[in-house]
Amino acid sequence: MxxxxxxxxxxxxxxxxxxxxxxxxxxxxxxxxxxxSRWVSYDAAQKILIRLEDLLQYPKSHRMPNLLIVGETNSGKTLLAKYFCKRHPSQNDPASEAANIPVMYIQAPISPDEGRFYNAILDLLFAPYKPSDRADRKQAQVIKLLRVVGLKMLIIDEIQHILAGAMAKQRIFLNLIKYLGNELQIPIVGIGVREAFRAIQTDPQLSNRFRVVTLSPxxxxxxxxxxxxxxxxxxxxxxxxxxxxxxxxxxxxxxxxxxxxxxxxxxxxxxxxxxxxxxxxxxxxxxxxxxxxxxxxxxxxxxxx
Ligand SMILES: Nc1ncnc2c1ncn2[C@@H]1O[C@H](COP(=O)(O)OP(=O)(O)O)[C@@H](O)[C@H]1O
Ligand SMILES: [Mg+2]
Structure with a gap:
C-alpha cells in the first residue's frame, strides 16, 4: 500500500x-x-498539475507556450507550485560540475526592479555577483547559468509585483519575460492575483502565449x-x-x-x-x-x- x-x-x-x-x-x-503541512489533492489542482507536466515536456521552440495561474490570496497557488517542484527536484550530475535544475521557482521581488529580479535567480543558483552590477550584465549571467543547469521551466510567483506600477515599468518586465522565454526556449509559469492577468493582457504578443487557469474559492x-x-x-x-x-x-x-x-x-x-x-x-x-x-x-x- x-x-x-x-x-x-x-x-x-x-x-x-x-x-x-x-x-x-x-x-x-x-x-x-x-x-x-500536508498536500490535499483536489480535481482543479490535478488538472493544473497535468498542464504543468505537459508544459515541462513541451519540445523546445521559438514560441514556447506559457501559463498563468490566477487566484486570490489563500487559494492554494503557491502550495500547488511547490508540490509540482518537489516532483521535479534538482539533481547533481556527477559527470558535470553543474547541478541539473529542471524547474526553478522564484518569488518576484516586491518592487518591479530588474536587478533584484535577477538577484533572486542568482541567489538560488548560489552564483557570485555584485549587487551593484548593471541589470544587463546580470541578465547575461542568468541566461548563461540557466542554460548550464538545463532549466526547463521557470515559475515566477507573486508575478503581479513586477507587473505593477507605471506602464513603462510594466513594459520592461513584460519584455523581460518574453526575452527569457525566447532565449532559453522554456515555458514561463506566472502565478499571481488578477492584476497580473490584466497586465499581461496589455501585451498582445504575450497574452497570446499565456494560457490562464484560475483557482477560485x-x-x-x-x-x-x-x-x-x-x-x-x-x-x-x-x-x-x-x-x-x-x-x-x-x-x-x-x-x-x-x-x-x-x-x-x-x-x-x-x-x-x-x-x-x-x-x-x-x-x-x-x-x-x-x-x-x-x-x-x-x-x-x-x-x-
Ligand atoms: N492542496 C492543499 N492541501 C492542503 N492544504 C493546502 C492546499 N493548498 C493550500 N493549502 C493551505 O492553504 C494555505 C495557503 O495556500 P497558498 O498556496 O499559500 O495560497 P496562495 O499562494 O494562493 O496565497 C497553505 O499554507 C496551506 O495551509
Ligand atoms: Mg502564494
Whole structure:
C-alpha cells in the first residue's frame, strides 16, 4: 500500500494510511501531525498539475507556450507550485560540475526592479555577483547559468509585483519575460492575483502565449464535498466527522469564505480541539467552540491587546 492509498476501518470513512498509523499515537503527536503541512489533492489542482507536466515536456521552440495561474490570496497557488517542484527536484550530475535544475521557482521581488529580479535567480543558483552590477550584465549571467543547469521551466510567483506600477515599468518586465522565454526556449509559469492577468493582457504578443487557469474559492457542490472527504482522511481522529454532510459543509464554507487556506486552518484548529476535548470528531459543536473569526470579519474586527 502506498502512502497516499486509503484504507477502511469499520464504520468510519476512509483514512489515509499515514493518518491511520497516527491513530495509535499520543494526543501530542497527533496534534503535531495535524499541524504539519500536508498536500490535499483536489480535481482543479490535478488538472493544473497535468498542464504543468505537459508544459515541462513541451519540445523546445521559438514560441514556447506559457501559463498563468490566477487566484486570490489563500487559494492554494503557491502550495500547488511547490508540490509540482518537489516532483521535479534538482539533481547533481556527477559527470558535470553543474547541478541539473529542471524547474526553478522564484518569488518576484516586491518592487518591479530588474536587478533584484535577477538577484533572486542568482541567489538560488548560489552564483557570485555584485549587487551593484548593471541589470544587463546580470541578465547575461542568468541566461548563461540557466542554460548550464538545463532549466526547463521557470515559475515566477507573486508575478503581479513586477507587473505593477507605471506602464513603462510594466513594459520592461513584460519584455523581460518574453526575452527569457525566447532565449532559453522554456515555458514561463506566472502565478499571481488578477492584476497580473490584466497586465499581461496589455501585451498582445504575450497574452497570446499565456494560457490562464484560475483557482477560485470553493462553493457548495460535489467537488467541495470531495475536498472535505479528502481533508478528513488526513486527520487522525478516532471518530468519523462526515465533514461533507450538508449542514457541516455549509458551515465550513461560511466560516472560511471557501478559501482553501482558511479551510485548512479551520480544520486544523477544529481537529486539535477535538483531540484536546476528547470529542475525537469535528462537528458543529467543535466549530462553535473554537475561537474562529471568519476572514471577512477578521479584516474589520478591532483587535484587543
Ligand atoms: N492542496 C492543499 N492541501 C492542503 N492544504 C493546502 C492546499 N493548498 C493550500 N493549502 C493551505 O492553504 C494555505 C495557503 O495556500 P497558498 O498556496 O499559500 O495560497 P496562495 O499562494 O494562493 O496565497 C497553505 O499554507 C496551506 O495551509
Ligand atoms: Mg502564494
Amino acid at each position: 502506498t502512502d497516499s492509498s486509503l484504507f477502511i476501518t469499520e464504520g468510519r470513512p476512509l483514512l489515509q494510511k499515514t493518518a491511520s498509523t497516527y491513530l495509535e499515537r499520543s494526543d501530542e503527536e497527533r496534534i503535531r501531525y495535524i499541524k504539519g 470553493w462553493k457548495f457542490g460535489e467537488p467541495f464535498k470531495d475536498l472535505l472527504r479528502t481533508f478528513e482522511s488526513t486527520l487522525p481522529l478516532h471518530h468519523p466527522s462526515y465533514l461533507e454532510e450538508e449542514t457541516l459543509a455549509n458551515k465550513i464554507l461560511a466560516l472560511t469564505d471557501g478559501y482553501i487556506g482558511e479551510i485548512s486552518g479551520l480544520l486544523t484548529s477544529a481537529a486539535e480541539h477535538a483531540i484536546k476535548t476528547g470529542r475525537e470528531r469535528i462537528d458543529k459543536k467543535v466549530l462553535d467552540q473554537i475561537d474562529w473569526i471568519p476572514p471577512a470579519e477578521r479584516r474589520t474586527e478591532p483587535v484587543d491587546i
